[in-house]
Amino acid sequence: MTHHVGERVRVATRDHEGHHRTPGYLKGRIGTVELVHGSFANPESRAYGADGLPEQPLYLICFDRYDIRPDERAHARDRIYADVYEHWLEKVNEQPRP
């Protein structure tokens, strides 16, 4: 488990050919680790009949507020949470948010 609760992370922006569970609207976005779920079989290889090993750590990330669509203003207090696999997360070097 590389990341811990409270850590700041960014979702990678790479193009991925084939099945993956990182939604486009979250790629490149920054957030904070909210929960460490443990490790799970990797869906990217399981989707093609492989066993999905080694298991990949999975994290619930609380994303910083941003406008997903330019015509829909995100409410100041609202947050998107999503489960992201470790191999899609990069550490962010910045001061922790208050």
Place this chain on the structure above:
Amino acid sequence: MERAVHDRGGWPTDARIDQSEHALADWELLSDALVGALVRAGLMNVDELRRGIESMPPGRYEQASYYERWLYSVETILTEKGILAPGELDLRLGR
């Protein structure tokens, strides 16, 4: 970055959400059960089901009903695995 058709978060739409519901038809329960039985038998997994759904041509994906997508995926995956011969289901239906 181009988005795949199934990747809907934030997809532009003004559509209101239709809150009407329908009880699952027998064929829909059957489709769901077939997937469940195949998964339990170790013949496919949920990630393959999703991948199969995502492989639908975008127009078809958007037009299809939920369980039509499941049937498409099961046929795709089982054909890939050689459990079904290509076109075998069509043949059975007399198409």
Place this chain on the structure above:
Amino acid sequence: MSSHDRDHEHAHAPVTNGGEPVAAARARALEELLVEKGVLRRRDVRQMVDWLVSRTPADGARLVARAWVDPHFKQRLLADASAAALELGLDTGQARNVVVVENTQDVHHVVVCTLCSCYPRSLLGPPPDWYKSLPYRSRAVSDPRGVLREFGVELDDGTELRVLDSTADIRYLVIPRRPSGSERASEEELAGLVTRDSMIGVAQPANPSQADSG
């Protein structure tokens, strides 16, 4: 991205002259083929159908009602939902993949699966059509307050709305806020107030005064 959003939400499958969807015949033919080939046994398929129709939101409601009356159970439920559910004799499906979250005075949760339709089926039964629909999957993240408004829920400005996108194998279930005026209700009566939609987060539970008193 398409500017024509062909949201045929309860897109009904193409129908034959007999009124039955073409997909229905396809599903049946698929079952026939797989049984003939010995890939599946018909009774395994029947068993799966039986399991599917046995799933209802009543199981989720029991968890919520117990959490409302027993704060220690609630903490166990929030910490490890599968283990807590077993205390009530409930099977959450696959082990360790249900996480329960709690609405409070300050925080409201709503659940979506933008990529497909992931949903805690073992505790809530099959998801409603709207949950699986393209507009919900799109707008639950980009305009969640607008979506809640359509469902009749208006949150205060001071309330934090947390949208949980079920992107992996974790399934989320919401403990809605216990309705005021329910202090004297029994656990069973409380369970009767907990609606499926309140456990998804698009509705509040029923009020005791709304519940059938006859």
